[in-house]
Amino acid sequence: MTDQKIVVLGAGYAGLSTATRAGRSGQVTLIAPEERFLHRIRQHETAAGHAEHRPALTNLIRGRGVQHVRARATGLDLTARTVHLDSGQAVPYDTLVYALGSRTAWRGVTGAAEHAYPVERAAELGERLRTAEPTSTVAVVGGGATGIELATELAEAHPRLRIRIISTGLVGSWFSAKGRAHVLRVLDRLGVEVHEQTTVTGVDPDGLSTGHGRVPADLVVWAAAMEPHPLAAEAGLTVTAGGRAVVDDHLRSVSHPEVYVVGDAAEVTVPGTGTLRMGCATAQPMGTYVGRLLAGRTDQPFAFRYLVQCVSLGRRDGLLQLIHGDDSMRPIIFTGLVGRTAKAAIIGSVISALR
Structure with missing residues (x-):
């Protein structure tokens, strides 16, 4: 070598x-x-x-x-x-x-690249939100883990903003029934407006065009794909x-x-x-x-099994979903501070594991 x-x-x-x-x-x-x-x-x-x-x-x-x-x-x-x-x-x-x-994949949606913030521009989005009018509306496009974490984090950090999450399918659809139910409860508690089974067809300075009509928004965050x-x-x-x-x-x-x-x-x-x-x-x-x-430390084929899935739901809540090795859901979940602490521990371990 x-x-x-x-x-x-x-x-x-x-x-x-x-x-x-x-x-x-x-x-x-x-x-x-x-x-x-x-x-x-x-x-x-x-x-x-x-x-x-x-x-x-x-x-x-x-x-x-x-x-x-x-x-x-x-x-x-x-x-x-x-x-x-x-x-x-x-x-x-x-x-x-x-x-x-x-x-970020824009999937050919008209105006998305020009008018929406992708997650790669998170710092710029944070600065824009810091100076936004208190009554502004923010639409988060994407009902996956990134969209859920963005919507809950923004709603908690900026309680006077009106946060909407728009998903082509069901928000958190891959979780177990208990897991998805907890995500929806937290979104409701934080005042996030949920639009499910809603396909975005265009983005402009005033919001979104969807298959179900207009969704007004002062800011659009793209976490769809x-x-x-x-x-x-x-x-x-x-x-x-x-x-x-x-x-x-x-x-x-x-x-x-x-x-x-x-x-x-x-x-x-x-x-x-x-x-x-x-x-x-x-x-x-x-x-x-x-x-x-x-480095010559292994010559075996790559092997991998899943253990858990987790999302943070603001600063004080989270979801830790136990899963089978093939990524299918088990019925066991941990929520609230336990779920949030578990997610924080996982995040913290990532940096040390890089070395």
């Missing part, structure tokens, strides 16, 4: 976990434009005006054989095994770990129809085995578990596995 040129693209949960493990016994080049780690599962807190928790990448890679190149990858030459950067530099590799993750970064498909890696790279049981690209793909960018199917969903819960274990693989 000491003679191998190992390049990791992306400094998210998967990329950093890979780099710090592989960097224990070899030299790794980590390419990412950020100076600080973006803790994506805390973006709802940032949007609500709470202090950001973004440790410096230099602290996270300290003591490892990792060189951080602050640049953005603009292209991959899979034949020449070279990464092209926006700085004009070309970085060669023997082994590439592709961990560019995912980004995520999509993988397109660079993998553009470079020629084999990808699914949704753009995620197809990998083998060691997380190597099926078309280019010198390229490992981890995190949201990878379409990973584990026997007995199924195809893994996007998220920190799956990205970090993938990165840890590939880092250990490159």
